[in-house]
Amino acid sequence: DIQMTQSPSSLSASVGDRVTITCRASQSINTYLNWYQQKPGKAPQLLIYGASSLQSGVPSRFSGSGSGTDFTLTISSLQPEDFATYYCQQSNNNPYTFGQGTKLEIK
Amino acid sequence: EVQLVESGGGLVQPGGSLRLSCSASGFTFRGYWIHWVRQGPGKGLVWVARIDGDGSTTHYADSVKGRFTISRDNAKNTVYLQMNSVRVDDTALYYCARQMGIFNGGLDYWGQGTLVTVSS
Numbered sequence: 001d002i003q004m005t006q007s008p009s010s011l012s013a014s015v016g017d018r019v020t021i022t023c024r025a026s027q028s029i030n031t032y033l034n035w036y037q038q039k040p041g042k043a044p045q046l047l048i049y050g051a052s053s054l055q056s057g058v059p060s061r062f063s064g065s066g067s068g069t070d071f072t073l074t075i076s077s078l079q080p081e082d083f084a085t086y087y088c089q090q091s092n093n094n095p096y097t098f099g100q101g102t103k104l105e106i107k
Numbered sequence: 108e109v110q111l112v113e114s115g116g117g118l119v120q121p122g123g124s125l126r127l128s129c130s131a132s133g134f135t136f137r138g139y140w141i142h143w144v145r146q147g148p149g150k151g152l153v154w155v156a157r158i159d160g161d162g163s164t165t166h167y168a169d170s171v172k173g174r175f176t177i178s179r180d181n182a183k184n185t186v187y188l189q190m191n192s193v194r195v196d197d198t199a200l201y202y203c204a205r206q207m208g209i210f211n212g213g214l215d216y217w218g219q220g221t222l223v224t225v226s227s
C-alpha cells in the first residue's frame with residue numbers, strides 16, 4: 001500500500017497568513033493527489049483534485065502543486081473559515097490512502 | 108442536487124454483523140464509483156472500500172478484506188456495506204462518497220455519515 005505522510009501534523013497561523021501543507025507519497029502517484037478540508041462535525045469537502053485542479057466552488061486562495069511523490073497545498077491568505085483539518089489522499093493505486101491530517105489552528 | 112444519505116449504523120457486539128446503506132439521488136447513479144470511508148473517534152480519515160458503476164469491480168482496505176463486502180443495487184440507487192465479524196476497532200463514523208467522473212478523480216460528494224459502535 002502507498003503511505004501518505006503529511007507535514008506538519010498541526011499548524012498555528014493568523015488570518016491573512018500564507019500557509020503551506022506538504023504531503024509525501026511512499027512511491028510515485030503521478031498527479032493523482034487530492035486535498036480535502038474537514039471542519040468539526042462535518043463531512044470532508046474536496047478542495048483540489050489531480051494535484052492542482054481547483055474543485056468547483058472552492059475559493060481561488062487555495063492552490064495545489066506537485067507530482068510524483070511530493071505535493072503541496074497552499075492557502076494564499078488565510079480566512080477565518082479556513083481553520084480546519086486538511087487531508088491529502090492518493091487515487092493512483094488501490095487502496096486510496098489518506099494522509100494523517102494537518103490541523104490548522106488560529107494563532 | 109447531488110445527495111448521499113447513509114443509514115444502518117448502530118451498536119453491535121464484537122463478532123456481529125451490520126449492513127450500512129448509502130442512498131443516492133441527483134445524479135446518474137450507475138455512472139459513478141462509490142466509496143466508503145471511515146473515521147474513528149477523534150481520528151483521521153481511513154479509506155475502506157469502493158465499487159464501480161455496474162458493481163462488477165470492488166476494492167478493499169486490507170483491514171476489512173474478507174470481513175466487509177461492498178455491493179450496489181442500481182435500481183434502488185443504493186450502495187451497501189455488509190460488515191461481518193466486526194471488531195472494536197471498526198468503531199467509527201462511516202461515510203459514503205462519490206468519486207468524480209474523471210479517471211482516478213477525487214471524492215466530490217459525501218454523505219453526513221452513519222455511526223457504528225462495536226462494543227460488548
